[in-house]
Amino acid sequence: MATPPLPRIPLALPGFEQVRRSWNDTHEAYAARLLPGEYYVTLNDECVYTTLGSCISACIRDRINGVGGMNHFMLPASTDANSWKSTNLSAATRYGNFAMEHLINVILKNGGKRQNLEAKLFGGGRIMQNMTDIGMRNIIFVRDYLKIEEIKVLSEDVGDIYPRMVAYFPATGKVRVKRLRSLHNNTIVEEESRYIKTVEKEPIKSDIELF
Amino acid sequence: MKNNIADLLKGVDGLITLPHVYIRINQLVEAPDSTMADIAKAVSQDPSFTVRMLRVANSPFYGFSSTIDTVDKAVAIIGTSQIRNLALSMSVASTFAGLPNNLVSMDNFWRHSLYCALIARILAKQARRCDPEAVFTAGLLHDIGELIIFNRLPEQAHQSLQLVLDQLDEMPVYQAERQVIGFDHAEVGGELARLWTLPPLLVECIAFHHSIERAERYPREAALVHIANSLAQMAEVDTLETEDVTPVDPLAWEIAGLDEEIIEQVIREAQAEIIETEKLFFGK
Numbered sequence: 001m002a003t004p005p006l007p008r009i010p011l012a013l014p015g016f017e018q019v020r021r022s023w024n025d026t027h028e029a030y031a032a033r034l035l036p037g038e039y040y041v042t043l044n045d046e047c048v049y050t051t052l053g054s055c056i057s058a059c060i061r062d063r064i065n066g067v068g069g070m071n072h073f074m075l076p077a078s079t080d081a082n083s084w085k086s087t088n089l090s091a092a093t094r095y096g097n098f099a100m101e102h103l104i105n106v107i108l109k110n111g112g113k114r115q116n117l118e119a120k121l122f123g124g125g126r127i128m129q130n131m132t133d134i135g136m137r138n139i140i141f142v143r144d145y146l147k148i149e150e151i152k153v154l155s156e157d158v159g160d161i162y163p164r165m166v167a168y169f170p171a172t173g174k175v176r177v178k179r180l181r182s183l184h185n186n187t188i189v190e191e192e193s194r195y196i197k198t199v200e201k202e203p204i205k206s207d208i209e210l211f
Numbered sequence: 212m213k214n215n216i217a218d219l220l221k222g223v224d225g226l227i228t229l230p231h232v233y234i235r236i237n238q239l240v241e242a243p244d245s246t247m248a249d250i251a252k253a254v255s256q257d258p259s260f261t262v263r264m265l266r267v268a269n270s271p272f273y274g275f276s277s278t279i280d281t282v283d284k285a286v287a288i289i290g291t292s293q294i295r296n297l298a299l300s301m302s303v304a305s306t307f308a309g310l311p312n313n314l315v316s317m318d319n320f321w322r323h324s325l326y327c328a329l330i331a332r333i334l335a336k337q338a339r340r341c342d343p344e345a346v347f348t349a350g351l352l353h354d355i356g357e358l359i360i361f362n363r364l365p366e367q368a369h370q371s372l373q374l375v376l377d378q379l380d381e382m383p384v385y386q387a388e389r390q391v392i393g394f395d396h397a398e399v400g401g402e403l404a405r406l407w408t409l410p411p412l413l414v415e416c417i418a419f420h421h422s423i424e425r426a427e428r429y430p431r432e433a434a435l436v437h438i439a440n441s442l443a444q445m446a447e448v449d450t451l452e453t454e455d456v457t458p459v460d461p462l463a464w465e466i467a468g469l470d471e472e473i474i475e476q477v478i479r480e481a482q483a484e485i486i487e488t489e490k491l492f493f494g495k
Binding site: 024025026027031033047049051162165167178179180181182183184185186187188 | 449
């Protein structure tokens with residue numbers, strides 16, 4: 001029996017063409033696979049998913065018109081552990097703001113209204129017991145950020161010792177989180193360390209773009 | 212480069228060897244004219260194993276009512292073929308310490324194996340037709356092929372795990388291994404078990420824990436280890452969602468004569484026992 005042809009892949013918004021997407025039978029939707037440091041915003045009924053160790057993902061959408069997306073990032077190491085609290089913006093905070101504002105601004109540019117935004121938070125696990133709790137730093141940063149921006153956090157699954165796979169459907173706000181076995185710890189940590197090294201090597205050059 | 216299992220096993224020859232105490236006990240168990248006293252003597256020749264074995268014998272793991280203070284008594288109560296399994300179970304972690312890898316910590320690897328062992332044992336007690344102690348050992352050994360793949364084929368092993376993580380849907384590691392390497396850890400472990408002439412029950416459970424329909428002599432035991440593997444993953448990440456882990460072949464429940472309804476209770480029991488059992492078997 002011939003399999004019916006797959007629906008055509010929805011057009012990616014400008015700037016997101018490089019994000020890898022594939023058809024998923026279970027959800028009968030295209031799914032975008034995010035890597036650390038990437039983000040993805042869509043107007044379509046598609047899924048965006050990622051695996052998280054100590055990194056964090058904010059899933060944000062306009063609850064009225066369904067435009068929304070996900071980011072995946074980690075704060076670079078900062079010399080002052082509490083610098084995100086001080087008035088001087090540290091490089092770490094700047095990087096975090098950058099990751100959050102990119103996501104939010106693209107949602108707003110594509111028809112999202114600030115007052116309609118809602119968020120869900122995932123990740124920030126402490127998956128290596130002997131390491132400092134970098135996950136917690138990311139959690140605290142994002143919670144603070146969303147509080148200041150007055151974006152409501154509907155739910156979160158953060159911290160703890162497990163890596164996670166998160167799948168988010170911006171059109172409906174539906175999310176599925178799966179804890180991953182410790183078998184995957186090292187693979188995930190390695191991917192995240194590679195990413196954080198590139199971030200620390202190339203700090204953000206200019207100030208955050210203001211829209 | 213085409214991989215084959217025989218070459219892979221040649222590569223680990225000498226890096227991992229069965230412990231002497233197991234080999235001696237095994238010879239005696241197989242010999243028709245050996246006595247329990249012979250086996251007790253073989254055990255006594257390994258003082259470190261003797262101490263640890265007596266500790267297990269007197270622990271809640273067995274829950275015997277009387278104190279077992281001599282090796283003779285232990286062999287009599289636990290049974291000779293059980294002592295053989297115990298010798299294997301208690302040494303497997305140190306045996307495979309000779310095969311380090313960068314993909315999974317040994318603590319995490321053995322915790323999963325021990326969860327699988329505990330759960331297989333609990334399931335066997337409920338299924339009633341299998342030897343709980345034998346499937347315990349089978350559960351503890353079921354993934355040994357993984358350590359060989361991780362050590363000998365680190366690049367391809369890494370690619371397999373990456374492939375699993377790239378899938379939105381649950382993809383079992385063995386499927387990724389078949390795709391990337393051409394064979395999986397169950398086949399590798401099964402070959403090693405055959406090479407080591409481990410008891411056929413262990414060989415089948417290790418080789419067929421992802422393909423239970425291939426088990427010939429021990430389909431029930433293989434089915435129990437297969438179910439226990441998935442439930443062990445659930446116990447580890449503390450979930451009751453079966454779709455979060457390697458799917459259980461419905462045939463396994465049928466062969467084992469067990470019902471999915473027991474999952475939660477079995478997982479809770481294993482979670483309650485894991486820390487103490489780790490201390491007993493891995494000396495932690």
